[in-house]
Amino acid sequence: MLLKPNPSSGVPIYLQLMEQIKHAIETGALRAGEQLPGIRKLAEELVINPNTVAKVYRELEHEGEIELRQGMGAFVAERKEAAVRPQILRALPLIKNLISKLAALDLSEEEIRRLFEAELSNLRENGLPKATGKR
């Protein structure tokens, strides 16, 4: 279910994998209480360093996304609020559409990422545009 990270990206593999797992939780592809693959199994499947997988699980536990149970493995944490926010699901097709348009302009993955990050830090500096309509 998880995809192979891109090792030649400037973004460390552990960050790529953390983002993937968080995304899977946000979109409901991974549900609360569901078990994640063992460290060895996931490392072999994605052909990445087992220490990297261990680091990802530690960081995700630290952020409260997953729980590590002694001798049992890693599980998606139970949450108080509904895990899947409908806003995220609504955002998915928008992002998909935008990225395929950008890719059609012959922009690389790295360039697209940078454009997003530049625009996000721009928003941080100047404040988010006011949300319109009711939540």
Added chain:
Amino acid sequence: MPELIIETKKLKKNYGPKAAVDGIDLAVERGSIHGFLGRNGSGKTTTIKMLLGLTHSTSGEVRVFGMRPADRKEGVDIRQRVGFVSEDKGLYDYVKVRQMISFTRSFFPNWDRGMEDRLIDLFELPQKQAVRKLSKGMRTKLALLLALPRRADLLLLDEPTEGLDPAITEDILQLLIGMAADGTTIFFSSHRLSEVEQIADHISIIERGCIVVEGALDDLKENYRRIHMVFEEEAPEQALAAVGVAQFRRDARSLTVFANRNVETIVDQAYLHHAVSVDVAPVTLKEIFLESARSAE
């Protein structure tokens, strides 16, 4: 303190007046996959030979499993616990593939027959062929077949995927991942930076016999940045040199620098000197490698 499987201090090897390895410090922890990078002739192979006791250091210290490779008895103990693929793949040319395998197997009581069978299937090695008639890729495969089933505590691999196609390479990397998960420490050199980025947790870059970059790969990627600055007028090199920028690449009104610290200070300085645009981007291992080679020149 994590246990160090490999440790060198100011390790040096001279060939005549020339230093092939010029005082390097290495520290490889148990269970780590350590990528050892460098251009041809940078001292990689000489270093690996010293770790195995196949050549002796001129000065400095080297320990593998806490033992000295140059000591006769300790050297034998070390080699018994190491799986090893050398640059020339260390094969006897006059025997057949099958004989080479059974000969090697006889030296290692813990030999993993299951792994041997798995590799024979995977590699499709012509067992009856003489070793000297093997292609470069086949030689690499045979060397891996002789090294991996030893249930070694340490793998020292000099270009372990040389001449292999991408599919077999991925299978080998996966096998190495499994062995690392079982606690095997792996120290390997490769010119294929993408495979190093894929499986290594630590790297060292050796250039002209000196270690020029080393550390956890994640840390290097998180800290190194390429900063591209465009100025209205002449680029303020002096102001940037004052905040520790040693290397510039300049092109009319633009400057590119690589930095692994002070990134924010450099960006601030650029804006203070009326930069029109400043672009900070993460770098890949390839860029770190090329930059370290350039700065050693």
